[in-house]
Amino acid sequence: xxxxxxxxxxGLKERxxxxxxxxxxxxxxxxxxxxxxxxxxxxxxxxxxxKWEDPFRLTMDAYWKYQAEKERKLYAIIDAxxxxxxxxxxxxxxxxxxxxxxxxxxxxLEYVAHRGFAHAxxxxxxxxxxxxxxxxxxxxxxxxxxxxxxxxxxxxYYNGMHDFHHMHDRVWFLSVPKSFFDDAITAGPFEFMxxxxxxxxxxxxxxxxxxxxxxxxxxxxxxxxxxxFSAQSDEARHMTLGLEVIKFILEQDPANVPIVQRWxxxxxxxxxxxxxxxxxxxxxxxxxxxxxxxxxxxxxxxxNGGALFKDLARYxxxxxxxxxxxxxxxDHLSHQxxxxxxxxxxxxxxxxxMPDEDxxxxxxxxxxxxxxxxxxxxxxFWREQAAKGNRFYNKxxxxxxxxxxxxxxxxxxxxxxxxxxxxxxxKGDKYHFCSDHCKxxxxxEPEKYVQAWLPVHQIYQGNCFPExxxxxxxxxxPLAAVLKYYNLEHGRDNLDFDxxxxxxxxxxxxxxxxxxx
Amino acid sequence: xxxxFLALQTNEDTRPIIEAILQxxxxxxxxxxxxxxxxxxxxxxxxxxxxxxxLIGRDYDLQELQVxxxxxxxxxxxxxxxxxxxxxx
Ligand SMILES: [Fe+2]
Ligand SMILES: [Fe+2]
Numbered sequence: 285x286x287x288x289x290x291x292x293x294x295g296l297k298e299r300x301x302x303x304x305x306x307x308x309x310x311x312x313x314x315x316x317x318x319x320x321x322x323x324x325x326x327x328x329x330x331x332x333x334x335k336w337e338d339p340f341r342l343t344m345d346a347y348w349k350y351q352a353e354k355e356r357k358l359y360a361i362i363d364a365x366x367x368x369x370x371x372x373x374x375x376x377x378x379x380x381x382x383x384x385x386x387x388x389x390x391x392x393l394e395y396v397a398h399r400g401f402a403h404a405x406x407x408x409x410x411x412x413x414x415x416x417x418x419x420x421x422x423x424x425x426x427x428x429x430x431x432x433x434x435x436x437x438x439x440x441y442y443n444g445m446h447d448f449h450h451m452h453d454r455v456w457f458l459s460v461p462k463s464f465f466d467d468a469i470t471a472g473p474f475e476f477m478x479x480x481x482x483x484x485x486x487x488x489x490x491x492x493x494x495x496x497x498x499x500x501x502x503x504x505x506x507x508x509x510x511x512x513f514s515a516q517s518d519e520a521r522h523m524t525l526g527l528e529v530i531k532f533i534l535e536q537d538p539a540n541v542p543i544v545q546r547w548x549x550x551x552x553x554x555x556x557x558x559x560x561x562x563x564x565x566x567x568x569x570x571x572x573x574x575x576x577x578x579x580x581x582x583x584x585x586x587x588n589g590g591a592l593f594k595d596l597a598r599y600x601x602x603x604x605x606x607x608x609x610x611x612x613x614x615d616h617l618s619h620q621x622x623x624x625x626x627x628x629x630x631x632x633x634x635x636x637x638m639p640d641e642d643x644x645x646x647x648x649x650x651x652x653x654x655x656x657x658x659x660x661x662x663x664x665f666w667r668e669q670a671a672k673g674n675r676f677y678n679k680x681x682x683x684x685x686x687x688x689x690x691x692x693x694x695x696x697x698x699x700x701x702x703x704x705x706x707x708x709x710x711k712g713d714k715y716h717f718c719s720d721h722c723k724x725x726x727x728x729e730p731e732k733y734v735q736a737w738l739p740v741h742q743i744y745q746g747n748c749f750p751e752x753x754x755x756x757x758x759x760x761x762p763l764a765a766v767l768k769y770y771n772l773e774h775g776r777d778n779l780d781f782d783x784x785x786x787x788x789x790x791x792x793x794x795x796x797x798x799x800x801x
Numbered sequence: 802x803x804x805x806f807l808a809l810q811t812n813e814d815t816r817p818i819i820e821a822i823l824q825x826x827x828x829x830x831x832x833x834x835x836x837x838x839x840x841x842x843x844x845x846x847x848x849x850x851x852x853x854x855x856l857i858g859r860d861y862d863l864q865e866l867q868v869x870x871x872x873x874x875x876x877x878x879x880x881x882x883x884x885x886x887x888x889x890x
Pocket of ligand 2: 557685686687688689690717718719722
């Protein structure tokens with residue numbers, strides 16, 4: 285009741301100064317450029333590192349105290365969730381597929397973020413950003429660990445999650461989030477901070493976490509909701525770090541502005557392409573919907589991002605130009621993505637299905653411009669075919685975009701009946717792109733993106749079969765070999781939800797939980 | 802003026818904090834979402850330690866808010882007495 289707040293001898297500002305800048309020193313027998321070798325080559329000019337200040341003024345001692353409190357709250361709930369068979373309280377078993385998507389697509393990125401911030405923090409000569417990066421690096425490993433702990437309970441009951449990290453490094457669509465983060469951590473420290481700290485954490489994070497977390501809350505998944513909120517409680521600090529980074533770099537030297545603008549343009553687009561997975565999760569995978577992808581984009585990017593870029597205009601920074609194309613895609617993105625996963629359900633670690641009548645009505649009301657005209661007829665046809673026993677599984681591998689690694693499924697901006705193809709010839713090879721933005725990113729750094737590990741190319745080159753596979757033997761089934769390499773079991777981890785073990789088991793277990801059998 | 806916002810988890814810790822924010826910010830509007838309370842305000846939003854202390858009847862350290870924050874929008878500044886979210890334009 286009477287929680288005592290110890291009287292502090294120093295105020296917050298002085299305490300922050302003493303515990304960050306006060307702990308730094310100037311090296312005397314090593315040259316600064318030898319200690320901080322990555323700080324100059326990106327072209328960013330910093331004149332005074334002390335101008336950096338964390339607006340929360342959080343020091344390490346306070347950090348440990350509050351993080352420990354967050355962990356205590358989280359684990360109390362995880363225990364209660366597991367003790368009460370909380371997994372049986374979710375709306376229906378289709379929901380669990382969002383959890384599969386999360387653990388194999390997002391949680392491994394938390395771990396890479398941990399490494400990225402540790403690396404960036406080490407690279408900066410200023411104690412302010414170094415301490416802030418240290419905290420975020422610790423936050424990110426906490427996110428990875430708490431997500432693995434929370435979701436391990438689902439793994440006891442449902443398929444497709446048993447080897448999430450192995451899959452993250454191999455499964456075709458998981459190369460989209462994986463290559464996004466690999467792209468960021470192989471950039472210089474300033475670009476890393478703009479890509480993840482600013483573009484991803486500040487501009488796009490609300491579109492990733494808020495839909496997943498409130499989706500979990502809407503669908504009775506207390507476990508995911510709780511780790512989501514626990515991770516999210518660090519997010520306000522990450523967003524603040526991201527915004528401070530940008531302001532600090534821009535204030536240090538006017539020559540930094542065009543470099544930063546290029547990074548913002550690039551990383552907003554890269555991040556948005558990754559969010560394709562979130563868009564389809566929101567519109568198709570949550571049995572009980574929270575808001576549509578289009579609504580979320582309007583609230584969190586157009587409104588909120590609009591305010592942000594208006595504020596940054598005083599530095600000469602403008603709204604990334606890709607925002608225009610994104611606005612044109614918002615009526616189509618989730619539908620085009622779900623159609624693709626419906627097609628490729630034989631090769632993924634989660635199940636797909638066709639929306640039912642109520643869900644189709646919801647989609648029509650949220651997407652009056654596009655759904656009834658373009659996507660409903662397609663779904664009705666597929667549903668009819670499935671009813672006749674012809675559920676379609678596409679076994680032809682798609683062409684991938686060299687930059688974002690998404691199959692070339694997107695349509696021309698402004699014409700949703702025509703697939704968008706772009707290509708570039710570079711050193712005698714042809715490279716393909718899903719959009720003008722991915723093409724421009726490649727053209728600016730071709731030597732980086734020619735190295736992309738594209739799952740489809742790798743399969744065709746024979747690099748995605750278990751060791752010792754002989755693809756020349758009679759009757760060789762490439763898909764079966766690829767699934768073995770992914771460590772996915774055909775007929776259990778993949779295919780349509782309707783025929784899944786998950787669906788059958790959930791119905792049985794829920795029956796046992798509510799009836800006396 | 803653009804909107805700033807602060808989103809907090811819905812729980813017993815945040816109830817008096819939300820009340821304090823509404824007292825101190827006439828333009829603040831509460832948007833209740835599943836398990837989350839989002840408070841929007843016009844251009845500027847202040848969380849004052851003293852108001853919270855009056856409501857909970859004990860000393861309060863604004864850094865405790867770290868535990869219950871979900872997301873925010875705007876530039877931030879924190880002192881011993883206040884957290885301020887603001888847009889400059
Ligand atoms: Fe994280
Ligand atoms: Fe692309």
